[in-house]
Amino acid sequence: MKKVIFILALALTGSMTFAQDTPLEISGSVDAYYKYDFAKTANIPTSFATDHNSLSLGMIDIALKKTTGKTSFVGEVSFGPRGQYQSIPNSDNTYDEGNGFNSFNIQNLYVTYAATDKLSFTAGYMGTFVGYEVISPVANFHYSTSYLFTNGPFQNAGVKANYSFSDKVGLMVGLFNNTWNSYTADPLKGLNAVGAQLSLMPTESVSAYLNFMDGAEAGTIVDLTATFQLSEKFKLGLNSADFSNGDKIGYTGVALYPSVDVTENFGLGLRGEYFKFKENSGDESVTAFTLSANLKSGGLTVIPEFRLDTGKDEYFMDSDMMPTKSATQASIALVYGF
DSSP, X not given: OOSOHHHHHHHHOOOOOOXXXXXXXXXXXXXXXXXXXXXXXXXXXXSSOOOSSEEEEEEEEEEEEEEETTEEEEEEEEESTTTTTTTSOOTTOOEETTTEEOOXXXXXEEXXXXXXXXXXXXXXXXXXXXXXXXXXXXXXXXXXXOHHHHHSOSEEEEEEEEEEXXXXXXEEEXXXXXXXXXXXXXXXTOSOEEEEEEEEEEETTEEEEEEEEEETTTEEEEEEEEEEEOSSSEEEEEEEEEEESSTTOEEEEEEEEEEEEEETTEEXXXXXXXXXXXXXXXXXXXXXXXXXXXXXXXXXXXXXXXXXXXXXXXXXXXXTSOEESEEEEEEEEEEEEO
């Protein structure tokens, strides 16, 4: 589910029928933030919002979608730290003296063919199907991200088929490049990673996705995401994952996302996460709690946030740059979706 919302719907639904042409759809987001780490230095090693005591940029993200008959395409480009060097690879790693690495700025670039009203095929470079949180801040309740998000895949290039057994059960299977987050495969390895997703929507208030990917270089990841709309105002999200790539190399973790809509334009949410690196990946574990509010006005969402991370060992630094077991930060982000 690491995609903007409309990309998620397109990628996971195999029951779409493209009966007629549609206008070019344009959507996206812009975001900026201020963060203060109480250790007075960037201290929590998760993705994005890394600058301390600074009004900093996220990204401008622009997504295009067009349907013609049974075919469609999605193209998404991002400019800025969050959507450039922090979340996409540097093209072909070509380095130019004085200009640094190239960047194609591409988050998504793929085409889809709807063979029937139940079966579709997609090929290209796609936001990963693994995980609960996404790169675009519009689709996340919290502005900072989880350890599960940071350590999992961001994009997968390859081909996949989506089949809808019913409006409650769907299946995706695909072949992907030999490693995560790469526009190109090792020519000796090619598309040697296998991925699959089983989607279940037993009721209107429950949705679950069981995700799997396995490859000689990519490793093996099993991931479960689920959402439970427990009442009109209260929702609970779940993400659990296990990744391994060699003998006791990898991680395991679980995160819960309770949130409540206090009013139409004001919500409160908590993310509680336990994350552990496996023995030969450092054998560190962290428990993290993030409390966020969402204040909405039109397309703008203001996200004030407070976060406390605690490690089993002295995983962080204090204000004297000495090792410590905990880290605390506060931030406020402005996210505008269009």
